[in-house]
Structures are given as C-alpha cells and as structure tokens.
Amino acid sequence: MNITAFRPRAIRILNPLAHACAKTGITPNQLTLLAIISGIACAVLYANRMFVAGSIMLLVSGILDLIDGGVARINNKSSDFGAVFDWIADKYIDTLALLGIGMSGIAIISRIISVNAFPAHTLDFSIIAIAIIGSFMNTFIKPVVYAEIGYDNRENGKIADPLEGIGFFGRPETLIILIIGGISGYIWISAIIVALCTNLSAIQRIIYLYRTIP
Known part of the structure; x- marks a missing residue:
C-alpha cells in the first residue's frame, strides 16, 4: 500500500483546477512541459540552497502532473x-x-557520518546517486513488467498499473518527503530517506513479482 492509491482522490480534489486550465486551451503536453520547467526551477533553487522556494516549485510541478491527465480527458486530447x-x-x-x-554543497552527510576515507562531497553525491538509482529502478520495474507479460489493460487512456499498490514508497512519497524536508530545513535527511526507501520499495516489488509471475 502506498500514497499512489490516493491519487484518484487527489485528482478529484484538483478537478476544478483541471477544468479551469482546460478552458484556457492549454494542452496536456504543455502542462507536462510546465511541470518539467518547474522541476528545473526546483533544481536551481535547491542548488542555491533556497530550499523552501525549491520545494514550492516541486509542489507546483506535482500539481501540474496531477491535472494534465484531467485536462486531457476534459478536452478529449x-x-x-x-x-x-x-x-x-x-x-x-x-x-x-x-x-x-x-549540488547545494551543504555536505551535511559528512557531518553526521564521519568517513575520513571519502571527501565530503563524494559521500554526499553517493547518497544522491543511490536516491536517483532507487527512484529510477522503482519506476523502471513497471514498464518492464508491461512489456514482458504483455500487460496492456487501459483505464482513461493509461495502462492500468498492476503494481499500483505494491511497494511502500513510490513517486508521490518521494515528492512529499522532499517538499517537507525542504520546507522544514531537513532536506538532506529527506534525501537519505528517499535513497533508502526507494531501493527497499524496488526490492519489495521484485519479491512480489517473483512470487506472482510464473
């Protein structure tokens, strides 16, 4: 079970915003592009240690990601x-x-865990690399499953996810943890949580697939 299970409820809450955007004539792909631009702004702000502002941009990006599908359905696009x-x-x-x-250069990990064998920036980027790998692998599992078992059932134009409730830590959890960490001043703690939990969630999904796929 993960927060993704509540995605339909979040979409319903944001439905008025989706209708408002649909009336402007903006396309779903343009909204997705705006989400990417918001993500770039988040990265720049994070890199400059403006974590609250960066987290706000990450929240905006997440909202745009939730409403683009609604706009597509409303305008039949x-x-x-x-x-x-x-x-x-x-x-x-x-x-x-x-x-x-x-890229923020805070190097807080090395202050928490003293490892003389590694420079501070190397240790910090190792945590970020693990978080990125976990984020990718946790998601990459899905299209591999779709392709290998021929799963193509669709709901509202998108593949109905057979792994929807499997894995305790998905993308919504990642965004929420980073946003909370950025606003509260514990962004690096959030990065550690993402690094740990995304990889554990990916392992959880692999175990589930091993047990259910012949």
Missing part, C-alpha cells in the same frame, strides 16, 4: 505520446530535484 511524455517528465523532475540537493 488523450494520446499515447502524452502518456509516454508524462512518464519521462516524472523521471526528469525527480532526478533534477535530487541533483539540485547534491
């Missing part, structure tokens, strides 16, 4: 490319946000 573009955008945004933290 759902497309296969849009679904693919949305997946790609998500990973760009997640990676940019984590890289921004790594």
Whole structure:
C-alpha cells in the first residue's frame, strides 16, 4: 500500500483546477512541459540552497502532473505520446530535484557520518546517486513488467498499473518527503530517506513479482 492509491482522490480534489486550465486551451503536453520547467526551477533553487522556494516549485510541478491527465480527458486530447511524455517528465523532475540537493554543497552527510576515507562531497553525491538509482529502478520495474507479460489493460487512456499498490514508497512519497524536508530545513535527511526507501520499495516489488509471475 502506498500514497499512489490516493491519487484518484487527489485528482478529484484538483478537478476544478483541471477544468479551469482546460478552458484556457492549454494542452496536456504543455502542462507536462510546465511541470518539467518547474522541476528545473526546483533544481536551481535547491542548488542555491533556497530550499523552501525549491520545494514550492516541486509542489507546483506535482500539481501540474496531477491535472494534465484531467485536462486531457476534459478536452478529449488523450494520446499515447502524452502518456509516454508524462512518464519521462516524472523521471526528469525527480532526478533534477535530487541533483539540485547534491549540488547545494551543504555536505551535511559528512557531518553526521564521519568517513575520513571519502571527501565530503563524494559521500554526499553517493547518497544522491543511490536516491536517483532507487527512484529510477522503482519506476523502471513497471514498464518492464508491461512489456514482458504483455500487460496492456487501459483505464482513461493509461495502462492500468498492476503494481499500483505494491511497494511502500513510490513517486508521490518521494515528492512529499522532499517538499517537507525542504520546507522544514531537513532536506538532506529527506534525501537519505528517499535513497533508502526507494531501493527497499524496488526490492519489495521484485519479491512480489517473483512470487506472482510464473
């Protein structure tokens, strides 16, 4: 069970915003592009240690990601490319946000864990690298499963996710933890949590697939 299970409820809450955007004529792909731009802004702000502002931009990016599908349905503009573009955008945004933290130069990990064998920046970027790997692998599992088992059932234009409730830590959890960490001043603690939990969640999904796929 993860927060992704509550995505439909969040979409319903944001439905008025989706209707407002649909009336402007903006396309779902343009909203996805705006989400990427917000992710870039988040990375730049994080890199410059403006963590509160960066977290706000990450929140904006997450909201845009939630309403682009609604705009597609309202204006009947759902497309296969849009679904693919949305997946790609998500990973760009997640990676940019984590890289921004790594580039901030705070080097707080080395203050918590003293490892003389590694320079401070090397240790910090190792944490960020692990977080990025976990974020990618936790998501990469899904399209591999779709391709290998021929799963293509669709709901509202997108593949119905057979791993929807599997894995305790997905993208929504990643965004929420980073946003909370940025606003509260514990952004590096958030990065450690993401590094640990995304990889554990990926392992959880692999174990589930091992037990359920012949």
